[in-house]
Amino acid sequence: MSSQGTEPKLRRELTLIDAISVGLGAIIGAGIFVVIGLAAGLAGPAVVLSVVIAGISATFTALSFCELGASLPKAGGVYEYGHTLLHPLVGFVMGWIWVSGNIVLGATASLSFGFYLASAFPWVDPKLGAVALIATVTVVNILGAKLSAGVNNVIVAGKVLALVVFVLVGLSSVNPVHFQNFMPGGFGSVVTAAALFYFAYIGFPRISTMAEEIVEPEKNIPRGILAALFISMAIYVAVAVVAVGLVGYEALASSTAPIATAAEQLGVKAVVEAGALLATFSVVLTSVMGQSRVFFAMARNREIPSSLARVSEKFGTPVNSILLSGAIMLVLALTVDISGLASLTSFSVLFTHMLTNIAAIKLHGIGSPKKSYAIKRVPLHAYIGAVLSLALALSLGAATILAGLLNLALSITWFYFYKAFSKNQG
Template identity: 45%
Template sequence: MTQKPADHGHLKREIGLFDATALGIGAIIGSGIFIVTGIVAGIAGPAMIVSIIIAGVIAVFSAMSIAELGACLPEEGGTYAYAQKLISPFAGFIAGWIWIFSNVFVGAAVSLGFAHYFVALFPPVPVKVVAVAICLIFLIINYLGLKGSILFNNILVMAKILILLFFVAFGLGFLRPGTFTPFAPEGSMGILSGAALIFFAYTGFARVTIMAEEVKDPEKTVPRSIYLALAISTAVYLLVSLVAVGLAGAPALAHSGSPLADAIGMTGSSGAMMVIALGAMIATASVLLTTIMGISRIVFSMARSNDLPGVFGRIHPRFSTPHYAIAVTGACMVAALLLADLTLVVSVSTFAMLLYYLIANIAALRLPREHRRYHQAVPVVGALSCAGLIVFLSPASWIIGCIGLAIGGAGFILRRKSTS
């Protein structure tokens, strides 16, 4: 006999359009621009600007698919819920599992990113000690309630946007035209490999769909917030990357753990360098905050559907948060950041998120005609472009990603047997 899902309670609708857009920006702008910029500069050279545009265009197609899914099915869990209803329970489970898998690595990456910039200001402190500490702090903030987390995220997002605009305005006066040649030292392969990695910087645009049951008027708010967050973030990425390359050059960025701080350091201003290091910590902190929110909500949603143990679907009676889901999120994230380095966690996370958005596009293809907002070509292009980018990721990310998928598939089979 199949177990009935337990009644774990309901989440409150407290997220408006500004909050939802800030959630998206908070999830997008972080380690992608402050850390991955350096990695991509080493692969694509100054042509990383083209890589950003390619990754942004691919993100737009997937965003359109997810926006129409979010408007049609505004449920907690995002693509997990969409795939479960529109494709199959197994596809839904894999979407949820791969999202958790990816974002555990995202959380590890942004924790390490925060730590690298912190250590740039306070050198004697070990990087991984700082990474674990910031992870635990944001777990506690998430545990204590959504309203406080949303307010804190809004403050962090406004601060990091202002600091990045400062980077652009201050750095423009010190650009060196010679840093843009050779423009594409590795040719088209370098640009496409760079686009595959920089897609990591866009992966948070659908974060609000994970929390759709906590959004006011989700049918309108979810799509609008996705487009606003993606447009604002892309504009910021292009401006910041242009100035960073113009200040330091791609080779210098490639060998830096804190590329934007080193780039602004070329101006000779220690004060500006400190401001950017502070901005990097704020940016990565806000991504970490929304990442923990997102993973815990997916875990909560999967537990509520009996795809994960029911204990993770419980809501704290005082704080109205999925407290057990938040706790397991933190444990997995700390383990990932202790076991892996920054380049590897970025690659593995990008592999998993491209698979996640591939499933989202397939789910959008299965929407009934009356619920479609866009032509069917949109999810087709979105799916093909996500699959295409995966090809340009490293073999190590393929191996770890496939192991993660195999574990998820085995877990689904065992869970179904145990609940039948």
């Protein structure tokens, strides 16, 4: 483990391609392969519009992440931004809630992997598939960030290719009839679906959590975030149009593997199933990668047990943090309903995105960021991102909001009790 008396640090060895791939690995997963069905059930054919609204909202916040990631290139992402620019308590709350949401995201993706595996091989139990995936990605993460990134690069290429094949083969078979009665639930349902589908975009901040391991972070973090987000948005819109146009929104809403259901009409179901397996694999892989770095940053600041900040001298990874991430994810995958998981994840991440935008506003107040997207020195993107994030979070329903607020209260309780406990011990 890392030597005593020095601050634990991670190896800076990930390139721009690695950063983009981490973003795509985190973004393209359960959202398009599973949550698109839940969103279609709310918005009808206008789910295509929901996909666009969610993407636009994510873009404003992504610009804030670009500035913050370039200016504060340390492990921990949102945790580091809140801790440095707002207040240690706010930073801890942001890190806690972000990790909660992303652990839930990983659990959801692992279950999605199980469902698609069972779709291809009916004799496989979906939860067994989820367990096997979590165990595998935990081991890969322990073996090194560069190895994890390399595995992820290959998987990302495969899943993007599968979605491109689906779109190209399916375009000529799109039936305009399926877009009649475009907005059956009204615009409010479209916004609610957008809030839920925001789940499909939330992977782009994963790049910022790896900031301490990315070479030339001032350049490569903003480039990686924006490239990953815009590539994902283009793919999502195309897939949504083709999927609705092939089978209609009702069929998507009633399926646990909606894109595979649409692909069956084209005779390319096997290709999509393979793409879904690769997609969910990479989401879980990068989920563990991101969560563990936030745990690492928290432990380095002695806000959770310091053993979680230990870095393996052999692998250069925070092994204990990785094991904790995998263990919590495994418990959730085995115990919680997938629809509830997706909604709570969206709320958690939207809440931290609101605070991240506030941190970006504060960054502009104390000096020029490394890369400014402000108009006349006013960070409009951050103000808009904060408002949109809050609005989408509040549209997710009372039960989800209550669960999110309870998690917020739990994070504050931990912060003060652990601080008092550590003081008494020291």
